[in-house]
Amino acid sequence: MTSLESFRDEVETFFDATLPAALDGVTGHLARAKAWRAALYEADLAALDYPTQYGGRDLGPDHRRVYAEVSRGRVPREDNTFGIGVGMALPTIRDHGSDDLRERFLRPGLRGDDVWCQMYSEPGAGSDLAGLATRADLDGDEWIVTGQKVWTSGAQQSQYAILLARTDFDAPKHRGVTMFVLPVEQEGVTVRPLVQMTGESEFNEVFLDEARIPRDWVVGDVNDGWRTAVALLAHERVQTGVGSMGGSANQRSKAGRVPIPVAQLIELARGSGGRENRIDDPEIRQELARLHTGAVIMGQLGKRGAHPSIGKLWRTIQGRAAADLAAKLAFPTGPAWLDDGSDRGVDDDYFAFHILNCRGMSLGGGTDEIQRNTLGERALGLPREPGPDRATPFKELPRN
Ligand SMILES: Cc1cc2nc3c(=O)[nH]c(=O)nc-3n(C[C@H](O)[C@H](O)[C@H](O)COP(=O)(O)OP(=O)(O)OC[C@H]3O[C@@H](n4cnc5c(N)ncnc54)[C@H](O)[C@@H]3O)c2cc1C
Numbered sequence: 596m597t598s599l600e601s602f603r604d605e606v607e608t609f610f611d612a613t614l615p616a617a618l619d620g621v622t623g624h625l626a627r628a629k630a631w632r633a634a635l636y637e638a639d640l641a642a643l644d645y646p647t648q649y650g651g652r653d654l655g656p657d658h659r660r661v662y663a664e665v666s667r668g669r670v671p672r673e674d675n676t677f678g679i680g681v682g683m684a685l686p687t688i689r690d691h692g693s694d695d696l697r698e699r700f701l702r703p704g705l706r707g708d709d710v711w712c713q714m715y716s717e718p719g720a721g722s723d724l725a726g727l728a729t730r731a732d733l734d735g736d737e738w739i740v741t742g743q744k745v746w747t748s749g750a751q752q753s754q755y756a757i758l759l760a761r762t763d764f765d766a767p768k769h770r771g772v773t774m775f776v777l778p779v780e781q782e783g784v785t786v787r788p789l790v791q792m793t794g795e796s797e798f799n800e801v802f803l804d805e806a807r808i809p810r811d812w813v814v815g816d817v818n819d820g821w822r823t824a825v826a827l828l829a830h831e832r833v834q835t836g837v838g839s840m841g842g843s844a845n846q847r848s849k850a851g852r853v854p855i856p857v858a859q860l861i862e863l864a865r866g867s868g869g870r871e872n873r874i875d876d877p878e879i880r881q882e883l884a885r886l887h888t889g890a891v892i893m894g895q896l897g898k899r900g901a902h903p904s905i906g907k908l909w910r911t912i913q914g915r916a917a918a919d920l921a922a923k924l925a926f927p928t929g930p931a932w933l934d935d936g937s938d939r940g941v942d943d944d945y946f947a948f949h950i951l952n953c954r955g956m957s958l959g960g961g962t963d964e965i966q967r968n969t970l971g972e973r974a975l976g977l978p979r980e981p982g983p984d985r986a987t988p989f990k991e992l993p994r995n
Contacts, residue, residue, distance in 0.1 A: 602658050606665040609638045618671065625710075625752060628673035632681075632707025641681075641705040645689060649701040679749060680704050680711030682834040684757045687827040688776075691815045696776065700755070712753040713831075714744040714777065714801060715824070719994060721746075722965050724759070725768045725821060726994065729803060731760035731775065738775065738808040740783070744801040748959070750786045751799055753779045757827065758808075763818050764990040771989055772820035774827075776812040783807060793951045831960045832903030854914035855921055855949050857887045863924045863946070873924065882920050889913045902974050904966040911956040911963055918953040921946045 597605070617634035621627050635641045636650065643659050645651020652658075685704045688696050703709050720727040729742025740760055750756065756777040763771030779786070783806030788796035815823040864879050866872035873879050893913060896906050925946050957963045971977040984992055 596654070597658070599657060599661055602654075603661050603665060605638075606640065606662055609635075609640060610665060610669045613638055614669075614671075624673050625676060627671060628676035629707045631671045631673060632677060632705075636706040642701075645701070645705070649689065649697055650705050676710055676749070676752070677704075677707060678834060679713050679757075680709065680755075683713060683827050683830040684711040684755070686830050687757065687774075687823060688814055691774075691823045691826060693811065693813075695811060696814065700776065709754045710749060710752050712747050712750045712756045712779070713827075714747055714750075714756045714758040716746045717743055718745050722962055724824070725772065726992075727759055727761060727772065728994070729758075729760045730764070731762050731773060731808070733762075733810065736810045738810065738812075740775075740777065740803045740806040740808060742803050744803070746789075746798045746959075747786075747801045748798045750779060750801050751788055751796070755779060756801075757814070759820055759824055761989065762820075765988050766818060767986050768984055768989045768992060769821045771818055772824065773817050774814040774820040774823045775808050776814065777803075777806060777808055781806060791952075791955070793948055828961065829903050832907045832966075834960075854890075854910060854953070855917040855946070857883060857890055857917070860886065860917060860920055860924070863921060870924065879920075879924070882916075886913065886917055886920065889916070902970065904961075904969045904974070907960060908963055908966040908970075911953075914949075914953040914956045918950045922950045925950075 614631065614634055617630050618627060621630045632641065639652060640662065642649070642651035643654045643662060645653070647653050681704065685701055688700055692700075700709070704711065714729075715724055715727070717727050717729060727742075729740065729744065731738045731740045733739075738760075740758070742760065744758075747756070756779050758775045758777040759772055760775060761771050762773040765771070777784070783804050785802040785804070787800045787802070789798055789800060790796050791798070814820075860883060861874070863870070864872075864874045864876075864883065866874075889909070890913065893906070893909055896909060961969070968980060972979055
């Protein structure tokens with residue numbers, strides 16, 4: 596196995612030389628995202644903990660820690676294109692998919708050939724995800740899928756979706772669900788972007804009208820999708836919690852929902868952009884100190900491998916507090932920006948974006964209340980939320 600020292604050299608060479616050369620002259624978010632991922636794959640760094648047979652390196656936590664240290668703040672922001680694929684769908688297929696699905700999807704996904712999205716939420720099933728009503732019926736060699744999904748991030752550029760659909764309406768709601776891989780680019784799938792208050796369209800409504808899925812593209816077993824759905828959610832909570840804290844203090848990226856780094860708030864408090872200098876204001880200093888402590892705790896939580904819901908919850912609290920302070924310091928122009936479609940990534944529009952966008956942190960990947968319920972039930976061992984629906988057939992449950 597590669598020693599930790601030579602592995603460190605290898606990762607440093609990649610970020611110092613290989614990656615800048617691979618991105619040289621490449622423009623546009625998707626093209627840069629794909630060039631980054633392809634370079635990482637070619638350098639054999641795309642999947643440190645995957646088996647070698649699927650394009651991984653079979654390395655343990657020490658090597659992963661070295662990679663995390665060296666790559667901190669150097670991963671191109673365009674990597675967010677692969678948050679759902681590389682971060683959630685592929686590890687779920689690796690751990691629960693058939694050999695055929697692993698063979699078909701892992702290498703291309705890791706190389707960045709395919710973009711993935713997650714079709715979980717529906718108009719009537721968000722926090723109560725097990726209430727989903729999209730149906731999949733087996734017809735010969737294909738599943739036929741009909742229903743509606745919503746808030747599907749990145750569906751407009753995805754080739755594949757991890758889809759949850761109901762395959763048994765007679766079973767109780769947690770037991771009649773199956774996880775599928777859905778090819779997005781087909782006639783039965785209509786993707787309609789939704790405009791968010793930031794002006795962007797990160798997520799979509801998706802209408803499924805007799806969409807087709809090959810019979811064997813089931814992740815795990817038929818009617819056992821709740822187990823695999825929860826496994827994917829654990830990856831999502833790592834990804835959207837402590838895993839999202841690797842940004843550098845200098846990076847001013849509008850991508851993703853990473854809390855504004857404290858160094859940037861200090862810069863703002865010092866009066867950058869011609870604002871009033873408030874760095875000596877005791878109230879502001881106290882808030883900056885609190886946020887700095889929060890960022891240090893996030894880092895420690897990441898290292899200690901805390902329950903994913905703790906990381907997710909902590910990040911949303913930190914993200915909102917950081918954005919609230921930015922709003923206070925930037926007032927009165929904070930939430931206003933030039934609507935010229937540019938992505939300058941700096942100054943007013945950067946802070947305005949975060950002030951508006953941070954609210955979504957508390958929802959995507961499960962709301963704050965749901966994280967608290969999860970912690971109560973799974974980490975603290977408190978009794979489950981009351982509800983008659985765990986044994987009742989889904990078709991008999993009242994629905995709106
Ligand atoms: C930026 C963003 C990206 C997203 N991307 C995706 C995606 O790619 N794929 C996808 O499938 N979904 C995605 N979602 C959807 C997200 O998972 C849901 O919005 C979330 O699970 C909440 O569901 P809901 O919106 O239906 O709200 P509801 O479930 O209707 O909740 C409304 C309110 O009630 C509270 N509440 C509900 N149930 C309980 C309870 N049992 N106890 C206490 N409080 C409760 C909630 O906390 C919330 O405050 C995304 C959402 C956002 C904001």
